[in-house]
Each structure stands twice: as structure tokens, then as C-alpha cells.
Amino acid sequence: MMGRTGAAKASKSGLDEVGGAEVGARSAAHRRLSINQATIKYASLEDALRVTAAAGVQSIGLWRESVAEVGLSEAVARVSDSGLRVSSLCRGGFFTAVEGAARRASIDENRRAIDETATLAAAGADGSAAVLVLVAGGLPAGSTDLPGARQRVRDAVAELEPEARASGVTLALEPLHPMYAADRAVLSTLGQALDVAAEFPAESVGVVVDTFHVWWDPQVIEQIARAGAEGRIASFQVCDWVTPLPQDVLLARGMMGDGHIDFGPLSRAVTAAGYIGDIEVEIFNQAIWDADPAAVVARTVRAFAESVTL
Template identity: 65%
Template sequence: MMTAHPRLSLNQATVKHASLEEAIEAVQSAGYQAIGTWREPVQAVGLARAEAMISASGLRVSTHCRGGFFTVPEGPERRASIEDNRRAIDETARLAAAGAEGSQAILVLVVGGLPEGSRDVREARIRVADALDELAPYARQAGVTLAIEPLHPMYCSDRAVVSTLGQALDLAAPFDPAVVGVTVDTFHVWWDPQVYEQIERAGKEGRIATYQVCDWATPLAADVLLSRHYPGDGVIDFASLTRAVEATGYAGDIEVEIFNADVWSTPHPQVASRTADAFALAVAPHLAR
């Protein structure tokens, strides 16, 4: 068995077409100690079965993905979204409890883009804040941290009206850091001229819930959602970003999360192994431990 870096976690999106069982087997074969779960594979086997599988695996759970999509106006669709996020919070708490020591009850949030027919970005962001206000007490009771993930501005219209780490921190500010934090994802923040100042701010506020890594390379895929690459295969400066995150005192798992059709078509064990190798070269040398 290979031995991956002890802080490396494979986010299930990297092996999108794997079942939960196949994803667990792939990370185990590559010597990982942690996995980031996604709702769809968990729901495919049922939450109780997923808990048992995670428990038997001996793996830590680094995050659960994903909640969010808060930007629709008040009405049945928004109420359904809020209720679905409550279910996601429950899933997160139960999977973390099933995982090995060091598992984290962190629900990653992708906040949602502009509702159909809307051009009002400001109003969409207000709805995100309102949803956090509604969900935070439930998350606190469940012992779950809601981790707002800012996405690159090219996703603002359809996936996330929160585009910078600063915006995410502003939304999180009214809440206890144990309840609402942020996700620092290199693919989404590397371009931001304020990223280092905002990482420092996030550290001082205790709000870095999770650190995710993958690379950016051009040309982008026709579907820009599928434009992520293995660390080291693009232009992102993992040395400076990783050192900045480490300097805040963040000592948690680091997830590799890749959306890429070629990666998804590769056998899952090969992806897990290739990810571990890429992490060892591009990210691990810059970790404090």
C-alpha cells in the first residue's frame, strides 16, 4: 500500500463517477487517511449505510459537500432549499461522527448564482445573508460549521454570487467562527490581488474551515466547470498560498478537489495515486507539518 501525506484528503468530486464504496477503496489503496464526501454518493447508499461504511473504513471525514444555493426569492423553491440544507447539516454531523478521530463536521456551501431572469447581484447576496441567518442556529445545534466557498467570478451568474474571500468573510462576520467559516480553494482565489490579506484576516478571525487545492491551466474547458487540474499542472503558486494558510495556524486536512472530464474517465485508483503524487510535489513541501 502507498502512503499518502497524512493531511491529504481526496474530495469525492475528484472521482465523481465512483460510488462511495469505490471512492473509499481508492483512497485506502493509495494510503490516504481522509476523504471529503459528497451528498449524491452518500444518498445513493442511504445515510445509515454510508455511516457504517465510513466507520469501517477508518478514514477521517474532512468535509461534506455541498449545501447552499440560497439566491432564489422567497417562495416554495426557497423553502425547499432551506429544508434541504437542514438535511445536509444533519448528514454532515452524522458522517463526521462516524469518521475516525479528527473528522470535521464541515458543510461546504456554494451560495448560488443569479435566479433565472434576474440581474440583481446585490439582492442575491442579501438572500445569501438571510439564509445564513436562518440556518446558523440549526448548524450550531448540530455542531456543524458552514463553510462559505467563494467561487471564481466566471461562476457568478450561475453558481456563486460570492466571488472573493473578502466577500465570504463579510458574510460570515456576524456569526461565531465555529458556526460559519470559509473555504479557501486555490482554483477560485489564486487570481485575487487581496487574497493574502484576506487569508491573514480569515486566520485572525478563526474562520478557515477547510483548504482545498487544485490547479488552473488555460485554455479552459468548453464547460468551464470542468477546468480544474492536478496540483502542479498549471499556474497556481501553491508555495505562497499554502504558506499563507499555514501561517494562520490552520492544521486541518487539505482536500484535492478536481472537476475534469479526463480525470473522471481515469480509473479511480489511478486518480487517487496520481493525486497523492501531485500533492507530494506541489503542496506538501510548503506545509508546517
């Protein structure tokens, strides 16, 4: 398992034509870089695995939707054949509904996601991480009870944690930028996510540090250090914050170096906190989605080497 404790293996693939200092930069990128499928959203699972491996990248972050398109058994076979590590599965969560049929359905769906995470991580190459990314969910329709929604997130994690622990899966709470608090995630800061996680064993409940969501937080360096001290960094995701924000703010992410985030302090803080796992590039951006996936992966490798200080 990679995540918090595994060691990434070096890759020499795709570097033969590159010379001098760039070899070292590209090599470092290839050791830790993971392509989250969201970055190449329109690529099928087969194509995503192919273009990632062809670029010499050794790890991929999977999405449940693409796994469902081919079925879990077929997805397992394709992941195994690819030789790639699995850095995470996105996503579970969305469990802020009040008790009733909708909440029960959400909890059951998360149970299935835990099983899928364990199965896909086992199919990946050595160093794969059994990490299920959790997005908390927003306010239920018609509700303004933010504290109540946050309590229901805690309750859901408490219900799911024993099953995650038994399966060897880490539930990774991902705080989202406050602009998503109403409709996507009532956990808005790394500190809030850590407060929820603190009630459970570190091996089964951790957090995601995503630069897009935390870069603005005045306490982010302090909270990254706290996460490291508690052994709770389950995933590190990077992308940039670009302006002007698009009409659909979900698509406001950009390639590293295209926006306003200073990646050096954040990546150094995560490294100092002891995280040695894969680093996912996860970008929601229409122009990037519309581009050729192989070209996007190649661009990602370059941008990662130039922007992310390991």
C-alpha cells in the same frame, strides 16, 4: 473535529517501498491530504473509500449525491468501516431565490445537509470535521439584482446558523471565481465570504479557501490572514487552473502542477493563518474522471507532495 483546530495523525501506510527523501514528502502528504470525491467522480462511495484508504490517504471529502445513492445509514456504516476521517461534506447552499416555495425547499434541503454532515463526521475516524461546504448560488432566473442575491445568502445563513451550531456543524462559505457569479455563486472573493461570516460565531460559520477560485485575487494573502485571525478557515481545497479553458468551464480544474497556480505562497499563507486540518484535492476534469480511480488517487498523492508546501 479536524477543521480549524484538530490535529492530523501521521500515516505510514503505503510508504514501505518508498525510500529516502521521498518518504518524508509522501508521509507529509498522507498526514494532511484528503481526496475529495469530486476528483474520482465516477467511483461509487464504496470504491472511493477503498481506493483512498488503499493509497494510505487518511481522509476523504464526501458528496451528498453518493451518500444518497446508498442511503445515510449505509453510508455511515461504510465510512465507519473504512477508518477514514471525513474532511467535509459537499454541498449545501444554492439559496439565492426570492422568498417562496423554491427558497423554502432550498432551506429545508440545507437543514437535511446539516444533519447529514453531523452524522457522517461522527462516523469518521478521529479528527473528522463536521464541515458543510456551501456554494451560494447564482442569480435567480431573469434577475440582474446581484446585491439582492447576496443579501439573501446572508439571510439564509442567519436562518440556518442556529441549527448548525446546535449540531456542531460549521457552515463553510466557498467563494467561487467571478466567472461563476451569474449561475453558481454570487460570492466571488474570500473577502466577500468573510464579510458574510463575520456576522456569526466562528465555530458555526467559516470559509473555504479553494486555490482554483482565489489564486487570481490580488488581496488573497491578506484575506487568508484575516480568515486565520478570525478563526474562520474551515476547509482548504487545492487544484490547478489549466488553460485553454474547456467549453464547460466547470471542468477547468487540473491536477496540481499541470497549470498556472503557484501553490507555495497560498499553502504557506494558510499554514501561517493557523489552519491545521485536512487539505482536500477537489478536481472537476473530464479526463481525470475518465481515468481509473486508483491511478488518480496515486497521482494525486504524488502531485500533492510535489506542489503543496505544508
